[in-house]
Amino acid sequence: ILKAIVFTSFLLLISFFILYFTFGEIIAKLVSAEKFASKAKAEWERTFDAVPDMISILDDQHRIVRANKAMVDSLGISFQDIIHSKYYKIVHGSDEPPSFCPHVKLLQDHQSHTVERFDERTRRYLTVTAFPLEDSEGNFFGAVNVARDITEQKIAEQQRIATEDKLQKAEKMEAIGLLAGGVAHDLNNILSGVVSYPEVLLMQLSSDDKLYEPIKAIQESGERAAAVVADLLTVARGVATVKEIHSPNIIIEEYLRSTEFKNLQSLHPEVTIESQLADDLWNINCSAVHIQKVVMNLITNAVEAIDNNGSVLVSTRNQELSPFTIAASSLDVGEYVIMTIKDTGAGIAKHDLEHIFEPFYTKKIMDRSGTGLGLAVVWNTMKDHDAFIQVTSDDSGSTFTLYFPPCRDEAVGQKSSADISELKGSGTILVVDDEQQQRDIASKMLTLLGYSVETVASGEEAIAYCKKSSVDLVLLDMLMEPGINGLETYQQIINITPSQKAVIASGFSESSSVFAAKALGVGSFIKKPYGLEQIGNAVKKELNG
Structure with missing residues (x-):
């Protein structure tokens, strides 16, 4: 009997140790698993909160089950006030989901839906996507809403489109402008006679002369035509x-x-x-x-x-x-x-x-x-x-x-407008222009203002004249055909007379050649057709300067 008791006790002891180590190992594994799960949950929560997109988990009643830090920060309310609240109430401030709500569509077909919208509350552009959540058996039980701020991309895209449209329009207008500018140049040369000759004639007539009014009408018509040409030059984007x-x-x-x-x-x-x-x-x-x-x-x-x-x-x-x-x-x-x-x-x-x-x-x-x-x-x-x-x-x-x-x-x-007496001066002026009419107009106006005037028809003739005679000022056309232009003419003249004063007159506009001539020493630029006051002021300013 004693042996039986000892043997039984021994078996019980062995069983106890077996059970102890077995359950201890199970308990240890359970404790380890719990620690792992807790760690995994903490890491998931850190990751969830680290995402810059505004993320929320919703149930089928639009209630918020979970929200990340970006969502909480965007709404500006506490996490406790967000949980179990209706998404549309705290986000949109409405009593029911808005018509564009992707979560409404998701509840109908259990598919993902995305909308792009401008949020009036935050003044930001967002893409909002609703993703369905399913269990291991494929049963739908909720959704994940992800709102991404795309404001910077949206603004950049709008600016890119605006820039492209602007470039296309600029290129088109530039092409039209070149055509308009060429036409304007020729018209200005033609209009010089219609605008400038009447001004000279009117100064020699009394207001009661029978020709005064007809000539005045011619001048005014010329000035209106010149205004249209001025518009063409503005369209050409080169007007001075x-x-x-x-x-x-x-x-x-x-x-x-x-x-x-x-x-x-x-x-x-x-x-x-x-x-x-x-x-x-x-x-x-x-x-x-x-x-x-x-x-x-x-x-x-x-x-x-x-x-x-x-x-x-x-x-x-x-x-x-x-x-x-x-x-x-x-x-x-x-x-x-x-x-x-x-x-x-x-x-x-x-x-x-x-x-x-x-x-x-x-x-x-x-x-x-x-x-x-x-x-x-x-x-x-x-x-x-x-x-x-x-x-x-x-x-x-x-x-x-x-x-x-x-x-x-x-x-x-x-x-204020200058009186003609204030425009008068003295000195010798060389007028350089390839058109006879332009030379005559400039000569008559400058003579009327008291200057001694010489005229030549090309840049080459101007250079030859300056080699044998000195002048106080050169009134120089910029575009002369078929010879050298105004810039080349002035470059050679200042080789002869380094301090030669000059004024440029052109039917077009201030081009790169005009700016280059100014850098060399040319004073003023006047646009044809010019009046007595324009040419008088330009010449007097340059001579007195």
Whole structure:
């Protein structure tokens, strides 16, 4: 019996040790597994919270089961307030899911859905994707919502598209401009006789002479034609413009007091034209003549766009543009002087909007009055001033918004016309031009101003003359065929007389050759057809300088 008891006890002891080590190993594994699971959960949570996208896990009632740190930070509320809340209530502030909600669509077909939207609350562009969650048996039990901020990419894409559109338009306008510039050069030479000869004749006639009025009419017709040619040169993007500091408000006010504006009002008495000009408006660095032409063209277009009663509002303001404001344009972030011309007309058709700045488009296609160059002049003038123009239009009217770089310097004062006695001088002037008519006009005007004048028909003749005789000033045409041009002529003249004074007169514009001649010592540049005051001022300034 004793042996049996001892043996049984021994077996029990062995069994105990077996059970102890077996269960101990199981318990150890369970403890290890729990630690591993806890560690894995912590790592998952760190990863979940490290993702910059806003992630939330939703149940089939749109309740938020889980949200990562990016989601919490974006909403600006505590994690506790987010959990178990309805997604659409805390994200969209609505009592039901919005129509674009991808989670609604996912609940219907258990498929992934993505939408792209602009969030008004955060002022950011987002892509929101809802992914279905399934258990190991493929049963749907919830969804993961991922909202990704794509604002930077969106802005970059909009700016790329805007830049491409701008480049295409610039290339097209450049090609048209080259053609317009060539035509303008020839027309200016022809118009010189129509504009300049009458001015000389009128100075020799009394106002009661029977020929005075007919000659005055010829001169005015020539000046109107010259204004159209000036528009062509502006379209050519090469017109010579002297820029000074001006107040846009004063430029606008001067036009609103002008004869052109009064004529416009008399033709359209049913249209009210108002202005709202900011008192603290910054100045701009500009050619006042060209900016006033922009104002005139835009106001004229606005008035003519109104069939019956209506109004045009001209306004100015200062504004600082943010990245969101300029997203769909090629503007830079920063400060701008903004000028707006808004009308209550019928609006511009969408298919016309992208063409309105092309020369002659408004005349031929849209059947508007004028030369068809008005908006082309506006577009090119803005480009020449490193400015930007934006157009919006619908059936309630059109708005042209002009953005100018501001200038904090003080504006220049107004200039008065010179009396002929102030233009007179003395000295010998050599006129160099390949066209006989141009030589005659310059000779008569300069003689009238008291100068002794010699004329030659080419650059080669000018060089030969300067080798044997000295002159006080050379009035030099830039484009002369078939010989050497004005730049080459001046280069050889200063080899003979290093300090030779000169003024360039051309029917085109300030080209690279003109700038090169100025760098060598040429003083002023005047554009044909010129008047007595223009040539008198240029010559006297150079001789006195």
